[in-house]
Amino acid sequence: MKKFFHILAPLIVLVLFSACNDYETYSDQKEKERNAVRRFIEQEGINEISESVFKQNGNVTDTAKNEYVYLNNSGVYMQIVRKGSGQPLQNGENTSLYIRFREMSIFDTAYVITNYEDPYDPDVMSISRSGNNFTASFTSGLMLEYYSAQVPAGWLAPFSYINVGPPTATEDIAKVRLIVPHTQGHTAAASDVVPFFYEISFQR
Secondary structure (H helix, E strand, O other), rough: HHHHHHHHHHHHHHHHHHHHHHHHOOOHHHHHHHHHHHHHHHHOOOEEEEEHHHHHOOOOOOHHHOOOEEEEOOOOEEEEEOOOOOOOOOOOOOEEEEEEEEEEOOOOOOEEEEEOOOOOOOOEEEEEOOOOOOEEEEEEEEEHHHOOOOOOHHHHHHHHHHOOOOOOOOOOOOEEEEEEHHOOOOHHHHHHHHHEEEEEEOOO
């Protein structure tokens, strides 16, 4: 019996060692996420600017330079493609917005879901503002169907800087591009530690 145990013990250790090597800690997953985001930024030729530069430039990003502002509090990277028509969401206001979006996993740069191709079936978001805080939920559409009613926190970052009116003869609706870390993403992003890229338009 002892001889059998001595033969078996190294095999048990080897199996356990292999299992430990296959296991990713949360720290490992976050490092993997950071590396993927850095690689995406480099591959896409994104020019990162600080919040102070963003503010100096009038809270806009230069799309010709492919500028994205890094938002320190959230870790979201944001490019304002179009500021939009009308006015920003006002303090105390509650409204519904039509949403068109593309969602891409930054790990494999493959689109996960999108409603851009269907002009008659946008997602719908109910959103309200209290001071500088925004709360929102999906009331219909793909995000509600695939994930949950909870709007990812990263999606709310642009609302301090964009207008949410309908299109006019001279102004189109607001459009942004976002790199959203898992901490600011939907439930699947948070549980799997996956960063996502979004292109989103908002229309009252």
